[in-house]
Amino acid sequence: MNEKPHNRQNERGNVLFYILIAVALLIALSLAVANSTRGNVQQLTAERARLYATEIIEFSNIMTNAVAQVRLRGTDLSAMCFDHTSWGANDYDHAGCTDDFNKIFHPSGAGLIWSEAPSEAMDATATPDNLWHIYGDNEIENIGSTCGGAGCSDLILVVDELHPVVCQQLNDLLGVTDASTSPPTDSTFGETRYVGSFGYSETIGDEVGGEPLDGKVSGCFQKTNAPAEYVFYKVLVAR
Numbered sequence: 596m597n598e599k600p601h602n603r604q605n606e607r608g609n610v611l612f613y614i615l616i617a618v619a620l621l622i623a624l625s626l627a628v629a630n631s632t633r634g635n636v637q638q639l640t641a642e643r644a645r646l647y648a649t650e651i652i653e654f655s656n657i658m659t660n661a662v663a664q665v666r667l668r669g670t671d672l673s674a675m676c677f678d679h680t681s682w683g684a685n686d687y688d689h690a691g692c693t694d695d696f697n698k699i700f701h702p703s704g705a706g707l708i709w710s711e712a713p714s715e716a717m718d719a720t721a722t723p724d725n726l727w728h729i730y731g732d733n734e735i736e737n738i739g740s741t742c743g744g745a746g747c748s749d750l751i752l753v754v755d756e757l758h759p760v761v762c763q764q765l766n767d768l769l770g771v772t773d774a775s776t777s778p779p780t781d782s783t784f785g786e787t788r789y790v791g792s793f794g795y796s797e798t799i800g801d802e803v804g805g806e807p808l809d810g811k812v813s814g815c816f817q818k819t820n821a822p823a824e825y826v827f828y829k830v831l832v833a834r
Contacts, residue, residue: 640760641774647716648764651754654710654727655813655829658752661705662831670697670704672750672832673791677729679709687729689790712754716761721824723756729831731793732785736800737810739833748793750832753784755824762815762825771807771814780804783820784828799828 665675674691679700691697698704710727717723730751734740740747757765759778767774781804785796799816800808808814812830817823 641764643715644758644760645764645768645774647713647761648768650713651716651761651765651827652768652813654712655752655827657707658699658727659829659831661699661707662750665697665699665705666832668696675699675789675791676704677789681709682726686788687790691791716754716758717756718758718825721756721822726754728753728755728786729789730785730787731789732787732796733828734795734798735811735828735830735833736798736805736808738812738830741798741801743795743798745793745795747834748795749830749834750789750793752829752831753786753826755818755826757815757825757827759817759825762817762827765815765827766807769811769813769815771811777817778825779807779814779816780819781808781816783818784826793834 662675666672670691674694674697676689676692676694676698677687677700678685678689678692678698679687695701695703699707700709711725712727714723714725717725730753732745732748733751734743734747734749735751739749762778763772763774763776766772766776766778772778779800781797781799781802783797784799785794787794787796799805800811800814805816808816812833813828815825815827818826
């Protein structure tokens, strides 16, 4: 009679022991799944960054071809027009825009469809505008002529405020640096919209840290002056 309560106490102790083991196993399993998921997210981020980088490069090539097409049809560079209602302003409007033949975003011109840059490629902390930009006040080191003046400024397509991983993937795809290397640096760049004439603000790729951009018609770099941001450029016309 005295052994039965003792046996029941042992049974309760064993059950509690097994419950604790089961809880520990569940916790271990949950941590393993969480770590696995985290690794997959990191891998997915790199894969998606490469997709966005590819999209950016493809559009820049399309834009380059559109510019070349309009020029081959006889449009002078000073008359080339990037104006479109979707910019939300007349930032690219100038005298050359009175003729639809000169317009990149018009069926009578190059017929290019206006679009925004992929918002998923942007650095959310930089409050990006998701817009492409066409500037005429920068020269790229050793692309065309390099003279530090308006006569050597290149016509370039720019998208800035990019996520740094996208910038790395861009450089890997373009042969500037590999995907594990931090992007080249440059203190700043000019942001004067092209409206038929060139100015001069900066030379991209001429500073310490920017050497990988030397002689590159396309690349991505970190602008180090405030506000710091990651910037992709493509030379549309080298001068």
